[in-house]
Amino acid sequence: MSTPETGRERPALPVDDSDPSFEALLEWLREVRGFDFTGYKRPSLVRRVARRMTDVGIADFDVYRDHLEVHPEEFTALFNTVLINVTSFFRDRDAWEHLTTELLPPVLARNRPVRGWSAGCATGQEAYSLAIALAEAMGPEAFRRRVKIYATDVDEEALAVARTASYREAELAGLRPDQVERWFTRDGDRWTVSKDLRRAVIFGRNDLVQDAPISHIDVLMCRNALMYLNAETQARVVGRLHFALEPHGVLFLGKAEMLLSHSALFSPVDLGRRLFRRRADVLPPRQRVPGPVEPLDHDARWQRLRTEAVLAGPLPQVVIDAEGRLALTNHQADRLFGLDARDVGKPFQDLELSYRPLELRSHLEQAVGERRALSVRGVEASLSGGETTVLDVQVVPLSDHDGSPLGASVVFEDVSRYRALQLELEYANRQLESAYEELQSTNEELETTNEELQSTVEELETTNEELQSTNEELETMNEELQSMNDQLHTGNDELRGETEQAVKRWDFVSAVLGSLRAGVAVLDADLSLVAWNGAAEELWGVREDEALGRSLIDLDIGLPVVELLPLLDGSRSGTGHSVVRVPAVNRRGRQVTVQVTVSPLTGVRGAGTVLVMDPVEG
Secondary structure, eight states: OOOOOOSSOOOOOOOOTTOHHHHHHHHHHHHHHOOOOTTBOHHHHHHHHHHHHHHTTOOOHHHHHHHHHHOTTHHHHHHHHHSOOOOOTTSSHHHHHHIIIIIHHHHHTTOSOEEEEEETOTTSHHHHHHHHHHHHHHOHHHHHHHEEEEEEESOHHHHHHHHHTEEEGGGGTTSOHHHHHHHEEEETTEEEEOHHHHHHEEEEEOOTTTSOOOOSEEEEEEOSSGGGBOHHHHHHHHHHHHHHEEEEEEEEEOTTOOOGGGTTTEEEEEGGGTEEEEOTTOOOGGGOOOOTTSOOOHHHHHHHHHHHHHHTOSSOEEEEETTSBEEEEOHHHHHHHTOOGGGTTSBGGGSGGGTSSSOHHHHHHHHHHHTSOEEEEEEEEEOTTSOEEEEEEEEEEEEOTTSOEEEEEEEEEEOHHHHHHHHHHHOTTOOOOOOOOOOOOOOOOOOOTTOOOOOOOOHHHHHHHHHHHHHHHHHHHHHHHHHHHHHHHHHHHHHHHHHHHHHHHHHHHHHHHHTOSSEEEEEETTSBEEEEOHHHHHHHOOOHHHHTTSBTTTSOSSSOHHHHHHHHHHHHTTOOOEEEEEEEEOTTSOEEEEEEEEEEOOSSSSOEEEEEEEEEOO
16 A cells, blocks of 8 residues: 655655654554554654655654644554555565475375465455465365465555455556456456455454464465564564464565574575575474473373363363362463453453353353353354354363362353254255354464573674665665655546646637637737637638737737727726727728627636627628
């Protein structure tokens, strides 16, 4: 998505990226709107914020913050300026060919569901590029059954464009003609992605810096997003990407990103094409297992095994202790209800799950009090995105060896499919199109307190990182120039249209003047001719190209112009219309009487006069 600037760009106001008021502005944006720009590289971030401030004529960060508070619509313009979304189908075609022919076949040969993630997807071209590549490699039927692609970005406007899946013909430049014909349908002057591809791609908002990553990903694309972040934020985001990617998966970066300082997490498959794999011998902090110096005893290993078995269970499950606090949740419950590690230990009655999608507190009290399992069937739950799922809920009391209560376990089973089949049987004449999209999973945000900054950096690595930073800045500026070039093309098209309209209006006015029997001359404030119709040519024998631009006084015609000067002066001063008959000599040298009507020209800037010269009998 291009920066919304029109016309000639004004030079940015000089600003200081070390200004404390700039940092205060970033903190305020994070608190008020949830956009965290503090991890972005300062030179490019300051340059883009300064550009937006220049557009509204503000040079001070504190004043600009006041402007944002008074004009909420300015947030959209600011975010569109900062979040430059330059993307295309199959960008860097050579890297895509290598990914498709060399790296995807082993992933597809596993004969398991394939999960993709386009992080920083902008307007969706790269997510749909991955869908096209997988559909061509697998075939349409296998693609429909096995593939799910998540496409995320922080820019809601870009996501809205991506969800429409509609693009101009110029935006299809990276596609082969056969791909356009197979995977797109024309809709007026735009092309829409086919329904099969759209069903496989799920768009949603996700901030790589703040939000939890999507897990179990086979193909992860994060192209030209890291280059906008500083080194510390890049390290945090790369850790999230490492968590998201499966050991056999592929990471596809932009051509300005090489992960030279993150070789401990990813190893290059093809560095020139920016293709990487996750290093299987490195685990994120939360997944580390005890090493030789910290052995687990037998009981601890069994306890860990039981805990991990619950966490990996196929059905969402939560456990509440005897004091009514949330004691444990598994991964499926975290994804379904948006729980995370911060909720463990909280009173269950304070959590939304205690009363939505059903009132669980009364069922928990009944199950524990009566010491028997309870089942609640057909519970409808409204999930994120407006979808509704049907759950069977089972509440099971937990007791110690001596029979004293320990708490209760609650298991949720998704029976939406069975409910749909039941509805089909009950209403045989009604066709239901049941498309159950897999819920976008949200995982706990990795604890970053155990991350250690690399304390010593070799001189060569430092030099390489500086070169990489410079290259990223050049890439950023190139994309900004591309964005402004697109705007200039748009403005040029609009100007061309307005010019064509002006030509049509002038042709119409000329036709009207030419159809009048009387001679008509239009004068500007200096009495220079700006219009001269055919009847005037016939009357005085002076062609239009000879008359236009010359003063009426200097024109060699048989009209006594000097006698008309008082009327012309009166018309310019706003005295209204004047009519006078004067003797004159026409182009044939004959004496004629001409009725001259002098009228002020209204509706235009500056003074002007219209002369109507009509020969009369006698």
